Amino acid sequence: MNTGPAATNNPAASSAPSSANSAVATTATAIVNIASLVTNDPSLGDGTPLGLIQDAAVVIDGDRVVWVGESSKAPATDNRVDAGGRAVIPGFVDSHSHLVFAGDRTAEFNARMSGQAYAAGGIRTTVAATRAASDEALSANVARYLGEALRQGTTTIETKSGYGLTVEDEARALRIAAEHTDEVTYLGAHIVSPDHADDPAAYVALVTGEMLDACAPYARWIDVFCEKGAFDGDQARAILTAGKAKGLHPRIHANQLSYGPGVQLAVELDAASADHCTHLTDEDVDALAHSSTVATLLPGAEFSTRAPWPDARRLLDAGVTVALSTDCNPGSSFTSSVPFCIALAVRDMGMTPDEALWSATAGGAAALRRTDVGRLTAGARADLSLLDAPSHVHLAYRPGVPLVTEVWRAGVRQYAGSGH
Ligand code: NIG
Ligand code: FE
DSSP, X not given: OOOSOOSOOOGGGOOOSOTTOOOOXXXXXXXXXXXXXXXXXXXXXXXXXTOOEEXXXXXXXXXXXXXXXXXXXXXXXXXXXXOTTOEEEEOEEEOOBOOOOOSOOHHHHHHHHTTOOOOGGGHXXXXXXXXXXXXXXXXXXXXXXXXXXXXXXXXXXXXXXXXOOSHHHHHHHHHHHHTTOSEEEEEEESSOOGGXXXXXXXXXXXXXXXXXXXXXXXXXXXXXXXXXXXXXXXXXXXXXXXXXXXXXXXXXXXXXXXXXXXXXXXXXXXXXXXXXOOSOOHHHHHHHHTSSOEEEEOXXXXXXXXXXXXXXXXXXXXXXXXXXXXXXXXXXXXXXXXXXXXXXXXXXXXXXXXHHHHIIIXXXXXXXXXXXXXXXXXXSBOOEEEESSSSXXXXXXXXXXXXXXXXXXXXXXXXXXXXX
């Protein structure tokens, strides 16, 4: 199922604003004089999947968008914010990160950049540091990386456990994660715990038993690293099935380092997302294209492990819904920057700037099965960024430049950078 950008252009749909706009109270706030507004509603603006409106305005009431359209037609409101010809985009939806950790893996990165390969085993280093950290230190770390992400335009973020690997440490990680975000994933099956290195079956029993019971109350999702050196297809199926029985919905680290069963399993179990998707057979691509499982691409990991890029073009051309996220973690992708991932996806993965922007907003929302975020239309949560640029294309065109100058989340300006 593809809800992503296609090469279609529908001039008949260019008469925004839409009939979907709600009645506007004068107490609302209008952001006017927007050079270009990405709505992600193809019935608006230029009729492309981005629903791009030029010379636009957005009206916010409380935590919601109530009106979008041409700036000259904006309804009267008591509060007006002049965007000064900047672009406005929906807040990024980063549907894949690992923020509950302590320490870093600088030495491992250094070794990799001197030619060593990435392997799942490095996770043990972070497990040891995370177990040794206090709750306060872990929480402060999550807050730090969420702050970084927010200042780069991220307004919704998923994050996981996976660096505890005991009942207490996994439950603790999820409890801390849930204090910071609604999108929390239980990843007790990140690797076989070092405490059970000789008996992986016993660890799977723990992950699907006592650990699941302790973790499920804090989580919405369950994830497995399905990979050589982590969990095989049968183990992954057992873990995700047990999670489903407890009301958690599956997502999978699939086909990152090698070909394998992860993607097919994701489709079989109706996982919301198969994440990484770096090594795919034609059958894998076909299975994704005929499913409601999103392929979440994480180019920060390929950048940081000097691995081959996932082929976004192949997935998009097959009709797969693609999301783009950071995978922020200290081992394989220590970046909280969605703009960086957009630039990589455009430069190296065959995505157009429009497709990359869609995947980092609406695509991320699809990977979290959310309809209230990832778009700027009446009824959506008022999550948006102002860019110090006339259009979203500059995110890829001006890589590494901090273009996000203002971020609003749930109708509140959460970040206002310098320069405006
Ligand atoms: O998504 N692949 C598994 N997990 C992380 C890496 C975690 C780590 O190396 O610490 C990932 O890339
Ligand atoms: Fe990951």
